[in-house]
Amino acid sequence: MSPQKYLRYLGLPSLFGTHRTKEIFNINPTAAPEREEAKQIFITVFNYNAEKVEERKLDKIEECFAYRDSNQISWINIDGIRKKDVEAVSTQFGIHALLIEDILSMHQRPKMDEVEGVLYCLLNMLYFNSTTRTVETEQISIVLGRHFVVSFQEDADRDVFDPIRFKLRMANSKIRQRTADYLLYAMLDIIVDNYFIVMEKLGEQVELLEEEVIRRSNTKSLARINQLRKELIVLKRNIAPVRDLLNGIIRSESDLLDDRTTKYFKDVYDHIIQAYDLSENYRDMMTSMQDLYINNVNLKLNEVMKVMAIVTCLLAPATVIGGIFGMNFDFIPSIHNKWGFFSAVGFMLLIPIWMLWAFRKRGWF
Incomplete structure (x- = not known):
C-alpha cells in the first residue's frame, strides 16, 4: 500500500512553495480584473504654495473636486480603490476612460501615458515581509495635472510617502517652492529609493543563505534558494519597466513638465538603472549559489x-x-x-x- 496515496489528505505545506509560483506567474493582463471593492476609503489633501499649506482629511469623495481649479498645488491621495469613486474623480479631473481602466486594473506592468492634458504613471511600491520573507507589492496610480497630483493607492495602512508629507509641512522646503511636476518627481524618487531598502533586506537573506549552503547543504537550503529566486523575479519584474517609465517622462515634451525638473527625473533614472543592475547581480548570485549547492551535494556523495x-x-x-x-x-x-x-x-x-x-x-x- 503506497503511503503517498494518503499523505495528500494531511494538507502538508509545500517545502518548495509552489503556491508562490502561481501567484507570480498566474497573471493575464487581458482578463477582466477581479478587484475586491474597498470597504472604506481614506482621502487626504495637501493644498500648498510657498507661503502656506493646508492639510485635510476628507470624508466624502466629492469634497476633493474643489481642488481641481485651486490656485495652489494640490495633492489628493486616495487610499482604497472603488470603481464609482475612481470614475467620479476621473470625470472631475479630466482623466481619460483608458486611464480609468488602468487605475482599476490589477498586476499591471509599470508604465507612463500622456492622455488629453494629464500625465499618468502606474508602478508598484515594494515592501519586504520579514515574517514570510517575501516581497509584497502595492499598485499605485499617479495622475499629474496642471496644478494637481492625484494618487490612488490600494492599501490604507502603509505607503512610503511620509517623508514627503513631512517636507510639505516645512515652510522652507524645496517641494513647497516648486510646481506640481516636482511633487511627481518626489513621489517617484521615494518609491525608487524604497526599492533599495527591499533589496537590502533580500541581500541579507542571500548572505545568510550563502553561509548555510557552504556550512551544510540540505533540502531546506535548496528550498530557500528556490524561494529567493522567485522573490528576485518579483523584484526584477517591478524594477525593469520603471526604466521605461522614467525614460518616457524625460523624453516627454508635455507642458506639464518644467524644464528645470528634468534633471531631477534623470537622477531618479540613474537610481533605477543602479537598482536594476543590483537585481541582476542578485540573480547571478542565486545561480552561482545553486551551482554551489549541487557541487556540495556531489562532493558529499564522492566522500561517501x-x-x-x-x-x-x-x-x-x-x-x-x-x-x-x-x-x-x-x-x-x-x-x-x-x-x-x-x-x-x-x-x-x-x-x-x-x-x-x-x-x-x-x-x-
Whole structure:
C-alpha cells in the first residue's frame, strides 16, 4: 500500500512553495480584473504654495473636486480603490476612460501615458515581509495635472510617502517652492529609493543563505534558494519597466513638465538603472549559489563513495583469506597447526593496516 496515496489528505505545506509560483506567474493582463471593492476609503489633501499649506482629511469623495481649479498645488491621495469613486474623480479631473481602466486594473506592468492634458504613471511600491520573507507589492496610480497630483493607492495602512508629507509641512522646503511636476518627481524618487531598502533586506537573506549552503547543504537550503529566486523575479519584474517609465517622462515634451525638473527625473533614472543592475547581480548570485549547492551535494556523495570503497578494500584481504581456509579440501596447509587460526587472523588484521598506511601515504584520504 503506497503511503503517498494518503499523505495528500494531511494538507502538508509545500517545502518548495509552489503556491508562490502561481501567484507570480498566474497573471493575464487581458482578463477582466477581479478587484475586491474597498470597504472604506481614506482621502487626504495637501493644498500648498510657498507661503502656506493646508492639510485635510476628507470624508466624502466629492469634497476633493474643489481642488481641481485651486490656485495652489494640490495633492489628493486616495487610499482604497472603488470603481464609482475612481470614475467620479476621473470625470472631475479630466482623466481619460483608458486611464480609468488602468487605475482599476490589477498586476499591471509599470508604465507612463500622456492622455488629453494629464500625465499618468502606474508602478508598484515594494515592501519586504520579514515574517514570510517575501516581497509584497502595492499598485499605485499617479495622475499629474496642471496644478494637481492625484494618487490612488490600494492599501490604507502603509505607503512610503511620509517623508514627503513631512517636507510639505516645512515652510522652507524645496517641494513647497516648486510646481506640481516636482511633487511627481518626489513621489517617484521615494518609491525608487524604497526599492533599495527591499533589496537590502533580500541581500541579507542571500548572505545568510550563502553561509548555510557552504556550512551544510540540505533540502531546506535548496528550498530557500528556490524561494529567493522567485522573490528576485518579483523584484526584477517591478524594477525593469520603471526604466521605461522614467525614460518616457524625460523624453516627454508635455507642458506639464518644467524644464528645470528634468534633471531631477534623470537622477531618479540613474537610481533605477543602479537598482536594476543590483537585481541582476542578485540573480547571478542565486545561480552561482545553486551551482554551489549541487557541487556540495556531489562532493558529499564522492566522500561517501570514497569511504565505502576504502572499507571494501580493507575487508577484501580478510574475505580472501577466510575464503581460502574455508574451502572443503582434504589437505589445507596449517589446518592442524595450533597457531594456524591465530596466524590467519593476524594476516587479516596486518594486511588492512598496511593498506591504510599505503593509502595515507598516497594521499587518498
